[in-house]
Amino acid sequence: MNALKETHFNFKNQTGFYRGKVRDVYFFKDKMVMVASDRISAFDVILPKPIPYKGQVLNQIAAKFLQATADIVPNWLLSVPDPNVSIGIKCEAFPVEMVVRGYLSGHAWRQYKIGFRTLCGEKLPDGLQENDKLPNPIITPTTKAKKGHDEDIAKQEIVARNLISAKDYAQIEQYSLALFARGSAMALEQGLILVDTKYEFGKIGDQIYLIDEIHTPDSSRYFYAEGYQERQANKESQKQLSKEFVREWLIANGFQGKDGQKIPQMTDVMIKTISDRYIELYEKVTGETFDRTDNRDIEDRIEANILQGLEAIQILN
Template identity: 70%
Template sequence: MLESTFNFPNQTAFYKGKVRDVYTIEDKWMVMFVSDRISAFDVVLPRPIPYKGQVLNQIAAIMLDATKDIVPNWVKSVPLPSATVGLKCETFPVEMVVRGNLTGHAWRTYKSGQRVLCGVTMPEGLKENDYFPTPIITPTTKAHEGHDEDISRDEIIASGLVSKADYEQLEKYTLALFQRGRELAAKRGLILVDTKYEFGKIGDTIYLIDEIHTPDSSRYFYAEGYEAKQKAGEAQKQLSKEFVREWLMENGFQGKEGQQVPEMTDAFIESVSNRYIELFENITGQTFKKEDVAPADAEKKIIDTLKSL
């Protein structure tokens, strides 16, 4: 599914994100379709990846269910392979990025000689992909368009983006969720390297929203061989959509002005789809079952689900 074109009874809003199509019903419920669109460097690539939406939606459903004892989440029903129905929350305008290892953006910052990221001081003497002594939280602003921007805890509180009490609770939830994510990953022979969480609020209750622990929102390493690769200074074997970014960079695209997305051939599309299915099976330990649902059947199932809430 490249995009959805539904119009539900009592629909009050529609938002099309880079990957998700989000319908608001009666300003109370949300229907989130995870499309097969794929983005990298904040650019939506021109061709969809078959079953990518199903992979992301089903991983998120499994992980949200596995963490609901830590923090309540928005999910009420997963009626379709690539759709979830749940509570509409007032979203906090920050993303809680948490990092267990020095990699990605943190490593690029560190390699440039800087030791402070989002107000957090990183220790000296680390190599790429080393563990931090304890996980660090490096929040970003939540941009509807363009790039998310790094921001510090103090800046978030001082600017009033999030109250001090709420932000402290978000930090506690973030670290507890990351710990659970690491435990779940370890059972699968994986290391949860970094990830992000988004939260919302209804009344005084904070809810975990969106997706968690998916290959689009998280980075995983294989635990087997990790120490040997670190000692040898070799790149870690990753389980994330980083391979798509690497392919784009190899072909001269990093989302910068004037750059053109390289041709996505049928063979490349199939390889990415297969890689996402492999990610699903590695992360969850379950066999992936391809499911196709006709638009009319999908619409009916969503309407029936909304009536039951």
């Protein structure tokens, strides 16, 4: 199974390039091309081997949900010329990610079990157990670190540090909760619970846009709805679809992204397991059969499709 680790394209009229943890981004005057690679990160560290079809899964899920939520907030997406590629408008990104949590899981649970009852200014009631539903969805923002770890930050500090104006923050807070409600409803239709997720926003002039990906396994955590209450009552682990199983595997093998820790060896069996889990999530979340794209000449295919996509919006003229 071939996989896309990174790209090295050079397009006419290209104005810049950025390589993130997972995506390679090519900038043009007022547009951008986002290539979803098969890289995988955990604890803000890029793992050494790519995961076949992961980029296709992320890109196609994100496109589906961006199209399904465009009535809530305008978004950056213009076209999807390749299973791994999205083309859209370039926005000035806000330096904060909006993490919405409906359940006490992941990072929130890890903080809660060591005694914290306030997370990013949001108070949490006593007596909760892991994966319990919260009284109401809460927003626990994080900074967007270019290097190293993102950090929790409260709304008050975001505004006080002029990272986002009070007016804009109130708007993206409203958008985030509305998107989470829509994502939760769509998940439930597929027998899933949207546990937590993150949204990113940007701005052009006075207009706020939803950017990046939404409701993918890299940005979201899902539980299976069937049996959720019974598993909670029995204090059993929840059956979930997310990247959390990768984090749990790393933790079990002594890695949490801390200095001096060594990433455990990713065997072919482990890589296939991760790939299969991503495809399972795609099919479960979308209700559609995943079509494995021919990846034998993946870079050539992507470059050709990007060129066609750019020509369609007259970027190369």
